[in-house]
Amino acid sequence: MTPAGGSAVQAALAGDPVLAAHYADFRAKAEGALDPALVALVRQAVAAVHGMGAAPNEAGLDEGTRAAIAYARRMPFEHTAISDAEAAAMVAHLGEPGFVAFSVVTALADAECRAALVDLPGLAAG
Amino acid sequence: MSTTPRVSSGIAGEPAHFGSVLAHQPAIAESFFALYGRFWGSDVLAARIKEVARMRNARVTECGFCRNVRFDKAVAQGLGEEVVDDITDGYETSPRLTDTEKAVLKFTDALIHDPELLNGDAKAALQRHLSPAQISELGLGVTLFLALAKALITMGLEPEVMDRTVLPTPAVLEAAE
Numbered sequence: 550m551t552p553a554g555g556s557a558v559q560a561a562l563a564g565d566p567v568l569a570a571h572y573a574d575f576r577a578k579a580e581g582a583l584d585p586a587l588v589a590l591v592r593q594a595v596a597a598v599h600g601m602g603a604a605p606n607e608a609g610l611d612e613g614t615r616a617a618i619a620y621a622r623r624m625p626f627e628h629t630a631i632s633d634a635e636a637a638a639m640v641a642h643l644g645e646p647g648f649v650a651f652s653v654v655t656a657l658a659d660a661e662c663r664a665a666l667v668d669l670p671g672l673a674a675g
Numbered sequence: 676m677s678t679t680p681r682v683s684s685g686i687a688g689e690p691a692h693f694g695s696v697l698a699h700q701p702a703i704a705e706s707f708f709a710l711y712g713r714f715w716g717s718d719v720l721a722a723r724i725k726e727v728a729r730m731r732n733a734r735v736t737e738c739g740f741c742r743n744v745r746f747d748k749a750v751a752q753g754l755g756e757e758v759v760d761d762i763t764d765g766y767e768t769s770p771r772l773t774d775t776e777k778a779v780l781k782f783t784d785a786l787i788h789d790p791e792l793l794n795g796d797a798k799a800a801l802q803r804h805l806s807p808a809q810i811s812e813l814g815l816g817v818t819l820f821l822a823l824a825k826a827l828i829t830m831g832l833e834p835e836v837m838d839r840t841v842l843p844t845p846a847v848l849e850a851a852e
Contacts, residue, residue, distance in 0.1 A: 558818050561811045568717065571710040572815060578706040628825045629737055636681040636829065645682050646699040649830070653703060656825040660818040666790040667782070672801065673811035 557665035561673035579657060582650035583643075587614065591621040591651070595658040598625045599666060613642035621655045625662070681831035693740070693827050711819065712847040715746065720805070720812040722844060723752035727776045728783045728813060729820045730762045735787055738824035743837045748844035756839075775804040779813060786817045 556576065562569035580588045590605045597604040607615050620639055623631050640648045680691035685698030697704040715722065726749030733741035745754075761769035766780050778800040785793035793801070801810065827833070 558815055561814050564808055564811060565717075565719075568710075568713055568812070568815065571706070571713050575703070575706040575710045578700075578702045582700055582703060624825060624829070628829055631829050633677050633679065633681065633831070636677075636831065640681065645685075648682055649696055649699045650703060652826040652830050653700075653822070656822040656829070657818075659825065660786075660822040663786050663790070663821070664814055664818050667785050667793050667814075669786075669810075669814040672798070673807050673814060675802070675807035 556661050557669045558661055560670035561664070563670075564673070576657065579650055579653045583647065583654060587617060587651075588654060590614065590618055591655055592658045594618045594621045595625060595655065596662050598622050599659075599662040601662055601665065616642065617651065621658070624655045625659045628656075677831040678833045678835045679831050681829075691832060693823070693832055696830055696832060708845070709847065711845045714812070714816060714819065715748070715845040716847050717812060720809045720816075721752060722746065722748035723754045724776065724779055724809075724813070725749070725816050726754050727758075727762060727772070728779055728817050730759055731766075731780050731783045732787055732817060732820040732824060734763060735784070736821065736824040736828070738828055739833050739837060740827060741820070741824050743834075743839050745839065745841045746844040747841050750841060774800070778804045782810075782813065783817050786814070787821045 559569060559573060559576070562572055590610075593602065593605045596602045605618060607618065610618075616638055620631065620635055623635075636648070639651060643651055680696070682691060682696045682699065684691045684695035685700075686695040689695040694704070697707065715725065726746055729741065729746075732738070745759075758771045761771050762780065766772055767777055769777070772780070778797070781792060781797045782801050785791075785797070805813065
């Protein structure tokens with residue numbers, strides 16, 4: 550299984566360098582719009598929900614970052630239950646452009662974990 | 676689930692929708708549309724198969740926007756509404772879906788819902804009907820469908836009402852190549 554920090558999708562695209570490059574660019578652009586530390590925390594929190602590693606250590610994190618982690622944890626199984634107030638808190642913390650990137654990164658982290666859980670790289674290897 | 680946009684449009688004069696909201700992040704938008712165009716433009720996996728997976732994702736994630744959009748390339752390949760209507764629970768017994776499409780739907784359910792669904796028989800069926808390259812492309816597609824549906828929903832971009840809408844299939848812009 551691909552480690553939570555890697556990308557099962559990227560690994561599965563090894564046979565299609567053009568598509569792989571496009572995917573890598575999209576992932577990099579989305580993650581590059583946010584603080585790398587926040588990206589790492591989000592990916593770790595989402596992976597932990599999927600049972601793919603430990604939850605992030607939140608000691609010493611500011612309130613906004615802890616709220617972002619809590620929000621990210623809801624993406625895998627509770628995305629339709631996220632409230633307007635929760636989203637507004639993220640917009641206040643990250644700004645609108647930041648919230649857009651955060652939404653993409655968090656949802657992509659969830660989807661990549663799921664791709665790893667079905668062993669997409671193994672399936673694509675034949 | 677909110678139908679009130681939680682992010683404003685990034686394009687003056689346009690309402691908030693996925694494209695206009697993504698305009699707050701032009702680099703992400705440009706990269707995404709290049710990727711999505713390349714994905715849909717590839718014929719390694721037929722557009723009809725990709726659309727079958729996209730429709731299943733739309734239903735499971737409760738993405739009303741995704742559920743009401745049809746891409747014209749898949750429609751031209753015979754994906755009519757009578758087939759789409761069968762992409763619901765119980766699709767295994769559909770007389771309109773092909774065995775390949777049923778294998779694709781099982782994989783889609785496994786990725787977006789429960790990996791245990793891809794048991795020995797389901798995995799064997801997927802690998803019998805699709806080549807490794809096709810599985811790779813399918814996996815990318817389901818990953819993107821799922822992520823975008825969830826991003827769209829959580830940004831409050833679900834329409835209150837929406838008619839079924841056939842759109843041009845995303846394509847690679849020549850200027851971007």
